[in-house]
Amino acid sequence: MFEASRLHKRFGQHVVLEDVSLRFEAGRLSGIMGPNGAGKTTCFNLLTGRYAPDRGKVTFEGRDITGLPPRAIARLGISRSFQVMNLFDDYSALDNVRVALPETRARGLSMLGAFGGDTDVLERVGLAGKEKVKAKALSYGDRRALEIGVALAARPRLLFLDEPTAGLGTEATVRIAQLIAELKRSITIVMIEHDMKFLFGLADHIYVMHWGQVIAQGSPAELRANPWVRRSNLGQLG
Amino acid sequence: MLLRTKGAWFPAPMLATFALFASLPFWIKGVGLYPYLGVEVMIWVIYALGFNLLLGYGGLPSFGHGAFFGVGAYAFGLAQFHLAPNLWLCLAVAVLAGGLAGALVALFISHRRGIYYALLTIAFGQIFWFVAIKWHSVTRGEDGLLNIKRPAFLDDLNSLYYFCFAVFVLVVILLWRLVNAPFGRVLSAIRQNETRARFVGYHVWLYKWLAFVVSALIAGLAGGLFALAQQSAYPNVMSLHQSGFVVMMALVGGGLVSFWGPVVGAVLFFLARDLLGAYTEAWLLWYGLLFMAIVLFKPEGLAGLFNVRSKPAA
Numbered sequence: 097m098f099e100a101s102r103l104h105k106r107f108g109q110h111v112v113l114e115d116v117s118l119r120f121e122a123g124r125l126s127g128i129m130g131p132n133g134a135g136k137t138t139c140f141n142l143l144t145g146r147y148a149p150d151r152g153k154v155t156f157e158g159r160d161i162t163g164l165p166p167r168a169i170a171r172l173g174i175s176r177s178f179q180v181m182n183l184f185d186d187y188s189a190l191d192n193v194r195v196a197l198p199e200t201r202a203r204g205l206s207m208l209g210a211f212g213g214d215t216d217v218l219e220r221v222g223l224a225g226k227e228k229v230k231a232k233a234l235s236y237g238d239r240r241a242l243e244i245g246v247a248l249a250a251r252p253r254l255l256f257l258d259e260p261t262a263g264l265g266t267e268a269t270v271r272i273a274q275l276i277a278e279l280k281r282s283i284t285i286v287m288i289e290h291d292m293k294f295l296f297g298l299a300d301h302i303y304v305m306h307w308g309q310v311i312a313q314g315s316p317a318e319l320r321a322n323p324w325v326r327r328s329n330l331g332q333l334g
Numbered sequence: 335m336l337l338r339t340k341g342a343w344f345p346a347p348m349l350a351t352f353a354l355f356a357s358l359p360f361w362i363k364g365v366g367l368y369p370y371l372g373v374e375v376m377i378w379v380i381y382a383l384g385f386n387l388l389l390g391y392g393g394l395p396s397f398g399h400g401a402f403f404g405v406g407a408y409a410f411g412l413a414q415f416h417l418a419p420n421l422w423l424c425l426a427v428a429v430l431a432g433g434l435a436g437a438l439v440a441l442f443i444s445h446r447r448g449i450y451y452a453l454l455t456i457a458f459g460q461i462f463w464f465v466a467i468k469w470h471s472v473t474r475g476e477d478g479l480l481n482i483k484r485p486a487f488l489d490d491l492n493s494l495y496y497f498c499f500a501v502f503v504l505v506v507i508l509l510w511r512l513v514n515a516p517f518g519r520v521l522s523a524i525r526q527n528e529t530r531a532r533f534v535g536y537h538v539w540l541y542k543w544l545a546f547v548v549s550a551l552i553a554g555l556a557g558g559l560f561a562l563a564q565q566s567a568y569p570n571v572m573s574l575h576q577s578g579f580v581v582m583m584a585l586v587g588g589g590l591v592s593f594w595g596p597v598v599g600a601v602l603f604f605l606a607r608d609l610l611g612a613y614t615e616a617w618l619l620w621y622g623l624l625f626m627a628i629v630l631f632k633p634e635g636l637a638g639l640f641n642v643r644s645k646p647a648a
Binding site for chain 1: 378508512514515516517518519520522523525526529530531532533534535536537538540541544548
C-alpha cells in the first residue's frame with residue numbers, strides 16, 4: 097500500500113536519515129520505535145510531504161508521491177497527527193473537525209455557502225458533549241484525542257500518528273489505546289510511539305530506528321525475541 | 335448545527351449598525367455634527383471591513399492597503415474622464431482596478447508571513463503612492479484628479495448619503511456571509527494554524543491570495559465611493575499614514591476578535607477627528623495615544639472590552 101525506499105535526508109552537514117526503507121501493508125498497524133533523535137519524526141515528515149527527501153522514493157498505492165506537498169498527499173487519503181499538538185485553538189472541537197472534513201475542503205473556496213457538516217468523529221474520539229468547547233480550553237488528554245480527531249475527520253485510508261500518547265497519564269493512555277484499536281479495524285495506521293507496552297500491544301509490524309537508520313524490523317513477537325533489540329530498546333517491557 | 339440561522343444572517347450588531355446609519359441624517363445635526371460625516375464614515379467602514387478580512391480573519395498584516403483605496407479612487411475618476419461618465423461603469427472600474435492591483439501584489443507576497451508580509455505590503459504601497467505622484471500625465475501629480483462629477487441624481491447630499499448607505503448595506507451583508515462561509519472559516523483556520531491547514535489538504539497560498547484580492551476589491555470600491563463623494567482623487571489617500579489609519583480603525587475597534595470591530599474603530603476615528611479636532615490640531619496625537627494604550631492593555635480592542643462575541647469562531 098505505502099512504500100518508502102532508500103530515503104536519505106540531511107540538514108546541512110547532519111545526516112538525519114540514511115537509506116531508510118519501509119513498507120506499510122493495508123489493514124495493518126505498523127509501528128516505528130527508537131530513541132530520541134533516531135529520525136522517526138523526520139521520517140514521518142518525509143512521508144507526509146513536510147520535507148522532500150534528498151534521495152529515495154515514496155509510493156502510495158503504486159503512485160509515486162515523492163516530494164508532493166502536504167496538501168496533495170492529504171488529498172490522496174493520507175492523514176497525520178502531530179507529536180506537538182497542532183490544533184485550530186480558537187475554534188471549538190466541532191469546528192476543528194469540520195475544517196478537516198473532505199466536504200469542507202471541497203467547498204473551501206465558497207464565499208457564500210454555509211459552513212457546517214455533521215460528523216461522528218468527536219464521539220469516536222471520546223469528545224461527545226464537548227463539541228462547543230474551544231480547543232484551547234480542552235484538557236491535555238482531550239486535546240490529544242482531538243489531535244487524532246482532526247486527522248480522522250479527513251477520512252483517511254492511511255493514518256500516521258506521531259506519539260499519540262505523549263504526555264498522557266495511564267487512564268488517558270488506555271483511552272487512546274482503545275480508540276486506536278477500534279480505528280485499526282477500518283484504517284491502515286502507522287504510529288511512532290515511545291511507550292513500548294502500548295506499541296507492542298497494538299502493532300502488527302514494527303520498525304526499530306537508530307541514528308537515522310532502520311536497525312531491525314518484525315512482528316512484536318519477533319522483536320521481543322531479538323536479544324539485541326531487547327537490550328537496546330525494550331528495557332521497559334520487563 | 336448549521337450557522338445558516340436567522341441570527342447568523344442578520345445578527346443584532348448588523349441591525350443596530352444599519353439602524354444607526356439609516357437614521358443618521360435625521361439626528362446628526364442635532365448633536366452638532368453634519369450629514370457628510372456619515373458618508374465619510376460609511377466609506378471608511380466599507381474599507382476597514384474589507385481590510386479586516388485580511389488582518390482579523392487571515393492574520394495578514396497589510397500596512398500599504400491605501401494603495402488599493404487610491405487605485406479605486408483614481409480608476410473611478412479616469413473612467414469618468416476617458417471611458418464614460420456612467421456611475422455604475424465607473425464604480426465597476428474602481429472595483430476591478432483595486433482587485434487587479436491587489437491580485438498582482440498578492441502574487442508576490444502570499445508565500446510570506448508575519449513581518450516579511452507586512453514589510454512587503456509597505457513596499458508595494460509606497461510604489462503605488464510614488465507612481466501616483468510621479469505619473470503626472472495620468473494622475474495629475476500631487477494635485478490629483480479634480481472635478482470628478484457626480485451624476486445628477488446624486489447631486490444633493492441626502493441622495494448621495496443613501497446611495498452610499500445602500501452600497502454599505504450590501505457590502506456588510508456580503509462580507510458577513512463571506513466570513514461565515516467555508517472560505518472565511520478556512521481562512522480563519524489558516525490564521526490559527528497554517529501548518530495544520532496544509533496537512534488537512536488546503537492550498538494555503540491560494541486562500542491568502544484570494545483574501546488579499548477580495549480585500550483589495552472592497553478597498554477599490556471604497557476608493558471609488560470616496561472619489562464620487564469628494565469629487566476628486568489624490569495621492570495622499572495612498573500614503574503610508576493613510577494606510578495606517580485603517581489599521582488603527584481595525585485594531586482599536588477590535589477587528590481581531592469581532593467582525594464589527596472596524597465599524598466601532600472607524601466611527602471612533604472620525605468622532606475623534608471632528609470632536610477632538612475642534613479643540614486641538616493635535617487630535618491625532620491623542621488618538622495615537624489611545625491606540626497605544628489599547629495595544630498595550632487591551633490588544634483585542636474595544637470589542638474585546640465589551641466582550642463582543644460576534645465573530646462566529648466557536
